[in-house]
Amino acid sequence: MLVLSRKKNQSIKIGDDIEITVLAVDGDQIKLGIEAPKNLDIHRKEVYLAIQEENSQAAASVSVVGLQEFLKGK
Known part of the structure; x- marks a missing residue:
């Protein structure tokens, strides 16, 4: 992990x-401003982990047989 010290109005x-x-x-709080391309998702870590967990649960609930049946119906 890279550790940097910055003061107010300084950037990396x-x-x-x-x-x-x-x-x-x-x-003990800091406010950060982040400038990044709009196509880049930026989340707080706890939100990111919650999204990953929901995606894992959704993927686990889809069975191969159910997916095959869904595709046959199209």
């Missing part, structure tokens, strides 16, 4: 297309 760049700026520091 990730590649050519992503810039993360420290907007505010208040106690």
